[in-house]
Amino acid sequence: MKKSSHLLVTVLALAMILAACKPGTSNFQGTVTATPKIIQSSVDQTPTTTKMPEINMDPKDLSGVQITYLHPWAGESGRIMNLLVDEFNQSNEWGINVLIEQPGSTSLAIQQLRSVEIGTVSLAVLPAYELVYQDQTLNEVVDLNPFAASSKVGFSKDERADFHPVFWNENLVDGKLYGIPAEASAALMFYNATWAEELGFASLPKTSTAFRLQTCAANAIFRKDTDRFNDGLGGWIISSDADTLFSWLSVFGAIKPVVPIEKFNIDSAKKTFEYLFNLQASSCAWSGRIPEPYDYFANRQALIYSGYSQDILLQSAAFMRSGIEDVWQVMAYPGGDDTAVLTRGLAYGIFKSDAKTELASWLFIRWLSQPVNQARMLQVTGALPLGEEVMAYMSSFEENYPQWKDSLSLLSNAKMITAQANLGIIRMVLGDAGTFLFKPEFTAEGIPDLLYQLDQTIKELANRTP
Structure with missing residues (x-):
C-alpha cells in the first residue's frame, strides 16, 4: 500500500x-x-x-x-x-x-x-x-x-x-x-420502491443494517437464476464520488457537516470504509461498466444508487425509455430519521x-x-x-x-460541508481514495494505511504553493 x-x-x-x-x-x-x-x-x-x-x-x-x-x-x-x-x-x-x-x-x-x-x-x-x-x-x-x-x-x-x-x-x-x-x-439516493416491496420490504432502509439487508436481497435474486454473468447485479451501484463518501462518513459519524474537516484517519472513518468494502465483497454493491446509473436502475439491475437532485430529470427519462412503470423515489442516506442531507x-x-x-x-x-x-x-x-x-x-x-x-x-x-480553502483538494483526494477502496485487488487490511495516505496526501497538496 x-x-x-x-x-x-x-x-x-x-x-x-x-x-x-x-x-x-x-x-x-x-x-x-x-x-x-x-x-x-x-x-x-x-x-x-x-x-x-x-x-x-x-x-x-x-x-x-x-x-x-x-x-x-x-x-x-x-x-x-x-x-x-x-x-x-x-x-x-x-x-x-x-x-x-x-x-x-x-x-x-x-x-x-x-x-x-x-x-x-x-x-x-x-x-x-x-x-x-x-x-x-x-x-x-x-x-x-x-x-x-x-x-x-x-x-x-x-x-x-x-x-x-x-x-x-x-x-x-x-x-x-x-x-x-x-x-x-443535494446528495441523495435513488430507490426502487416497487421492486423493494416485491422483495418483501415495505419501507425505506433508514439504517446501514437495513440498507445492507435490502441490497443483498436484491442481489440474491440474480444469484438464483441460471445466468452466472449477472450474479453481481441487484444491489447498490458503487460510487466513489466525494459527496457519496462524505454522506457515508456522515452516517457513521466520521465527519460533522458544519465543522471543518481535519482528518480521516480515525476509527469512525475506518468503520465507514469497512462497511462499504464489505458491501462490495458480499456482492451487495457492484460497479457498472457504464458510468451513468440511469438505465441500470430503470431496468431493475440496481435497487439503489447514489446521485444528486439533478439526476431526477435524467432518471425520469430513463424510465420512459425502459417502459417499466415502477414507483421510485429519492431518499436520504441511511443514518436514521434525522440523518443529514449534505448539500x-x-x-x-x-x-x-x-x-x-x-x-x-x-x-x-x-x-x-x-x-x-x-x-x-x-x-x-x-x-x-x-x-x-x-x-x-x-x-x-x-x-x-x-x-x-x-x-x-x-x-x-x-x-x-463547511467551506474551507483546501476543500477542493479534500474532495478530489477522497474520491481517489474511494476508487482504491473498490478496486478488486484491494483488501480490508489496507484500509488503515489508505486512510493514513489520504490524510498525508491532502496535507502535501495543501502545502504546495499555488
Missing part, C-alpha cells in the same frame, strides 16, 4: 479534468401557481451585527461599463444562462454589458480562473470553497455583505430572507460573504476591481437572483430551489417530476 500516496496524486490530476456539471433537459414553464412552502433547514442564519458601509456610487454612472462573467454551465443549462445574459444586456437600465466566458464545467472554470491574469474575470460562478481559496491565494474576493445589505442597491428584506439558510450560509465564512447562491444540489452549491462571486466594475457585477447578480430568472435555470438543471418565491414558477415542473417535489421535504435536514 505504500504506492497509494503516489497513485493518489496521479489520479488527482485526472479528477480535476473529468468533473463536470450535468445539464438538464426540461423547458422553462412560466405558469404562476401557489405551492406549499419549503420546509426550512435547522441551520441558523448568522446575523450581521456590524453596521455595513453603504454603497454610495450611483448606478446611473455605470453606462458603458463592461464586465466579464465566467460560468460553468453547458448544454441546455448553458444555453439558458447565455439567453439570460443577452436579456440583461439588452434591457438593463444602467447600460452595463456582460461578456461571457463558458469553459463547460465547474472543474474547467476553476482551471481557467487559476490560469488567467488577475483582473481578467469580474465575477464567476464557483463553489464556495473555491472562492475562499481564491481569496487566500490568488484573487481577492469582494465581501458582498455591504452590497446585499445596501438600502440603495441591495436585496430587500424579503428578498434576503427568501434564500434558504443552508445555501446562504455556505458562502458566509468568518463573517465574510463570499458569494450569493446560484445553484444548490453543495455554486455561488456568484465578485473579484476585487474598481468600484464601477464591482457595482455593475453586483447589479447583474441581483438581477439573476430574481425568482423568475432562478426558475428558468431550475427547470433545465433540476437543482434545488434556492428559496420559496421561485416555487411560484415551478408548478408544472413539480407535476412532471413528482420525485423532485418530494425531495424538497428532505431540506429540513439539509447540512453543508
Whole structure:
C-alpha cells in the first residue's frame, strides 16, 4: 500500500479534468401557481451585527461599463444562462454589458480562473470553497455583505430572507460573504420502491443494517437464476464520488457537516470504509461498466444508487425509455430519521476591481437572483430551489417530476460541508481514495494505511504553493 500516496496524486490530476456539471433537459414553464412552502433547514442564519458601509456610487454612472462573467454551465443549462445574459444586456437600465466566458464545467472554470491574469474575470460562478481559496491565494474576493445589505442597491428584506439558510450560509465564512447562491444540489439516493416491496420490504432502509439487508436481497435474486454473468447485479451501484463518501462518513459519524474537516484517519472513518468494502465483497454493491446509473436502475439491475437532485430529470427519462412503470423515489442516506442531507452549491462571486466594475457585477447578480430568472435555470438543471418565491414558477415542473417535489421535504435536514480553502483538494483526494477502496485487488487490511495516505496526501497538496 505504500504506492497509494503516489497513485493518489496521479489520479488527482485526472479528477480535476473529468468533473463536470450535468445539464438538464426540461423547458422553462412560466405558469404562476401557489405551492406549499419549503420546509426550512435547522441551520441558523448568522446575523450581521456590524453596521455595513453603504454603497454610495450611483448606478446611473455605470453606462458603458463592461464586465466579464465566467460560468460553468453547458448544454441546455448553458444555453439558458447565455439567453439570460443577452436579456440583461439588452434591457438593463444602467447600460452595463456582460461578456461571457463558458469553459463547460465547474472543474474547467476553476482551471481557467487559476490560469488567467488577475483582473481578467469580474465575477464567476464557483463553489464556495473555491472562492475562499481564491481569496487566500490568488484573487481577492469582494465581501458582498455591504452590497446585499445596501438600502440603495441591495436585496430587500424579503428578498434576503427568501434564500434558504443552508445555501446562504455556505458562502458566509468568518463573517465574510463570499458569494450569493446560484445553484444548490443535494446528495441523495435513488430507490426502487416497487421492486423493494416485491422483495418483501415495505419501507425505506433508514439504517446501514437495513440498507445492507435490502441490497443483498436484491442481489440474491440474480444469484438464483441460471445466468452466472449477472450474479453481481441487484444491489447498490458503487460510487466513489466525494459527496457519496462524505454522506457515508456522515452516517457513521466520521465527519460533522458544519465543522471543518481535519482528518480521516480515525476509527469512525475506518468503520465507514469497512462497511462499504464489505458491501462490495458480499456482492451487495457492484460497479457498472457504464458510468451513468440511469438505465441500470430503470431496468431493475440496481435497487439503489447514489446521485444528486439533478439526476431526477435524467432518471425520469430513463424510465420512459425502459417502459417499466415502477414507483421510485429519492431518499436520504441511511443514518436514521434525522440523518443529514449534505448539500453543495455554486455561488456568484465578485473579484476585487474598481468600484464601477464591482457595482455593475453586483447589479447583474441581483438581477439573476430574481425568482423568475432562478426558475428558468431550475427547470433545465433540476437543482434545488434556492428559496420559496421561485416555487411560484415551478408548478408544472413539480407535476412532471413528482420525485423532485418530494425531495424538497428532505431540506429540513439539509447540512453543508463547511467551506474551507483546501476543500477542493479534500474532495478530489477522497474520491481517489474511494476508487482504491473498490478496486478488486484491494483488501480490508489496507484500509488503515489508505486512510493514513489520504490524510498525508491532502496535507502535501495543501502545502504546495499555488
